[in-house]
Amino acid sequence: KEHKVALVALGGYGRKELFPFSDIDLMILFKPEIRKSVGGIADAILYPLWDTGFEVGHGVRTIDESLKQATDDFIFQVALLDGRCIAGSKPLFEQLIADFRHKFVDGRRRQFISDLNELSNERRNRFGSHGYLLEPNVKESKGGFRDIQSMIWAAKVVFGIATFDDIIDAGFLLPSEGERFNDA
Secondary structure, eight states, rough: OTTTHHHHHHHHHHOOOOOTTTOOOEEEOOGGHHHHHHHHHHHHHHHHHHTOOOEEEEEEHHHHHHHHHHHHHHHHHHHHTTTTEEEEOHHHHHHHHHHIIIIIITTTTHHHHHHHHHHOOOOHHHSSSTTTTTSTTTTTTTSSHHHHHHHHHHHHHHHHOOHHHHHHHTTSSSSHHHHHHHHO
């Protein structure tokens, strides 16, 4: 199965920001020619994780299926921005990312930012748009983790910047502002 399957970390796991009690988002990316045997591969990976009590979000997809999912689901698009190959075929994963960038990023940055803003507005309507809520949702409320991640997703798409430290290095924040931000 060499070069025909890759295990991809998505979401917080892909960003290397897995918080306590977070689910582990995984995708098993495979070439169509191993479709008949990929179920056994998925079982061998997922069942031990479930048996040890981990909450695992998962998908089992080809590149084409991944792109179709991204077409229908903007949340999956941003999940792919955080994707990281953790085992298996790096060339297969790199092809997915190249195809994803060609279809959803290159020449479509304005649309991506517009969709990201729409998602942020929906979150604020649902979880609160006030910065001083008595019981804020630290992930989804205004100023929460999702706002920080959105800033980094926008920087990735528009400027090719991958991390918060890169935002500082590029001069979008002063080092002292970045330090205060990290401390907060």
